[in-house]
Amino acid sequence: MPHPLRAFRAFVDDRLGLPELRAKLMTGKILPKGTSWPQTLGYAALTLFVLQMLTGLGLAFHYSPSTATAYDSIRVFERSIPYGKITRGLHHYGASAMLILLFLHALRVFFQGAYKKPRELTWLFGLALFGCVIGLGFTGYLLPWDQKAYFATKVGVNMASQAPIGGHEIQQALYGGPDLGPNTLGRFYVLHILVLPLALLGLLALHLFQVQRHGITPPGLPVGARGEPGPRYHPTHTLKEALVALLVVGVVAYLAIQHGAPLEAEADPADLAYDPRPEWYFLGLFQLLKFFPGSLESLGAFWLPNLFLVALALLPFYDRNPERKLKKRPLALGLGLLFLVSIVSLTWLGAQDKPRHYRTPPHPLGASPEVKRGYLLVRREGCFSCHTYTDDRGEVYGETKEEDDAPDMADFDKTPQEMVDFLNDPESDIMPNFDHLKPEERLAIGRYLEVIRAK
Ligand code: HEC
Known part of the structure; x- marks a missing residue:
């Protein structure tokens, strides 16, 4: 009696014609x-x-x-x-x-x-x-x-x-x-x-x-x-x-x-x-x-x-x-x-011909709508053109200029509430005013910066 596996293989080979195909396409072919x-x-x-x-x-x-x-x-x-x-x-x-x-x-x-x-x-x-x-x-x-x-x-x-x-x-x-x-x-x-x-x-x-x-x-x-x-x-x-x-x-x-x-x-x-x-x-x-x-x-x-x-x-x-x-x-x-x-x-x-833009970080995963809004504002208002941001894996984003004294965003320590006033009037020669933003927009920026701050 044939071995059941062999019998099964014979069945499949016979129905699909695999040996002929193999011979035609592989073993029997001379290049x-x-x-x-x-x-x-x-x-x-x-x-x-x-x-x-x-x-x-x-x-x-x-x-x-x-x-x-x-x-x-x-x-x-x-x-x-x-x-x-x-x-x-x-x-x-x-x-x-x-x-x-x-x-x-x-x-x-x-x-x-x-x-x-x-x-x-x-x-x-x-x-x-x-x-x-x-x-x-x-x-x-x-x-x-x-x-x-x-x-x-x-x-x-x-x-x-x-x-x-x-x-x-x-x-x-x-x-x-x-x-x-x-x-x-x-x-x-x-x-x-x-x-x-x-x-x-x-x-x-x-x-x-x-x-x-x-x-x-x-x-x-x-x-x-x-x-x-x-x-x-x-x-x-x-x-x-x-x-x-x-x-x-x-x-x-x-x-x-x-x-x-x-x-x-x-x-x-x-x-x-x-x-x-x-x-x-x-x-x-x-x-x-x-x-x-x-x-x-x-x-x-x-x-x-x-x-x-x-x-x-x-x-x-x-x-x-x-x-x-x-x-x-x-x-x-x-x-x-x-x-x-x-x-x-x-x-x-x-x-x-290398691109002339700086890299911006991705938004925090699972961010609330307010935090995401703050993130987008930080991008659109050009904060990254002066401030870098160094994430927890040491990746640096933003414009990295030598002579720059704008602090890294990971080192910011203002609360979201303090940011509302600070952005309205930073009292600085370099850091611009963001008084065209609504208070809730400045707050959203503050919330985002709080999330990404170095722990
Ligand atoms: C033109 C460059 C420039 C831009 C654009 C800019 N900043 Fe600044 N920022 C600075 C500088 C420089 C300082 C340091 C303060 C100083 O020198 O007067 C500063 C300081 C700060 C501080 C205080 C840091 C601390 O340690 O307390 C915060 C917060 C801040 N910036 C947030 C922002 C946000 C948010 C934006 C975007 C909405 C922004 N900055 C856009 C240049 C800039």
Whole structure:
């Protein structure tokens, strides 16, 4: 009598046809000669996508997508949920790592000429996948609803609204109204957890189906040439793929554990002093825009990037050179290198331009409405432009000036009642009067300062 487990396995194998599938996709597959490390990047990106889905699920269980609650739900997730801080860190750095890997994967495909016939559609689906991942990055960025999220999204949507036709409509559709607000957050959330992941899964299926159908491009051979058999897919190449994926996940985990994902103070749409910067992968585009001031703006924000995208998408159709060796593709090599140098230096230049605002602390978690009002007043009245605040973990917020003699807020010792009079007339040469504030506003400031005072 067969062992019950073996019988069960035979049953499943027979119904699902797993052994045939395994033989076809893994054990029986021979890759073309020359396949090695460069061909592992797509798999590593796929691994990160799985990581993003898992960590994203964890975040979604606790995230509360409304402007009143989003920010605090992220803070509670990081502080009180086991592994919350690491989960958010993995999701944050995983997104960047995924973009880097996709970029390298696309460069590999470009320089090896792997987009050429018969893989034109694989290339197109791949580009669309890249677009989805950028969209996921852009929409996910808003969700924590901190200062950076709010103002960087404004910059991004403003770029999108530069389109000569329908720019205004694009802006309205993204905002869900005339300005960035509660509707925007709702829309970005739906795009981020539903629309874009579904689109990505569909495109991924098409992309991988094409990869299976046409196989790995034999490196160095012209279009149409049959490659010689090289390494087995399994276990020779799968081992390499697993190693690279493990390395990448390791780096992401290291960053998540060491640094955690950044979070600034809660978004204050009324803040006029905030000097926004987009996320690093948009810095190149942001920098490019600076070369096109005034009426030329739509050239940098719309025409150049979009013409480039069209040129990229049509590449397999106008590049009729059948050669894949770089020596025999001087034009492609030159343009590819030119692109690479431009995007790296634009991003580098963009990163040199540091924002000109000081950091403000987050509000105390679980603060009463009065304390939160006091906190917002302290931010809006510019108290942090003279006074620093050092929190109990030694983090310093506010403008740190050398010659400054304004005391640190942690060292204030006035009671809320005393603050009402003090702010009305500080009797100081430097500290301004805040007599335009109502007494209850000055009291709220006092209540906030009492809460954050060093114990
Ligand atoms: C232009 C710079 C500046 C701004 C803006 C400013 N302060 Fe001050 N503040 C000072 C200086 C300087 C002192 C020290 C007193 C002095 O030199 O006269 C001071 C003193 C104080 C003190 C007394 C500290 C103590 O130990 O008793 C409090 C409280 C205070 N500030 C609160 C505030 C609040 C609240 C705001 C915002 C509503 C604010 N300050 C905005 C410069 C500033």
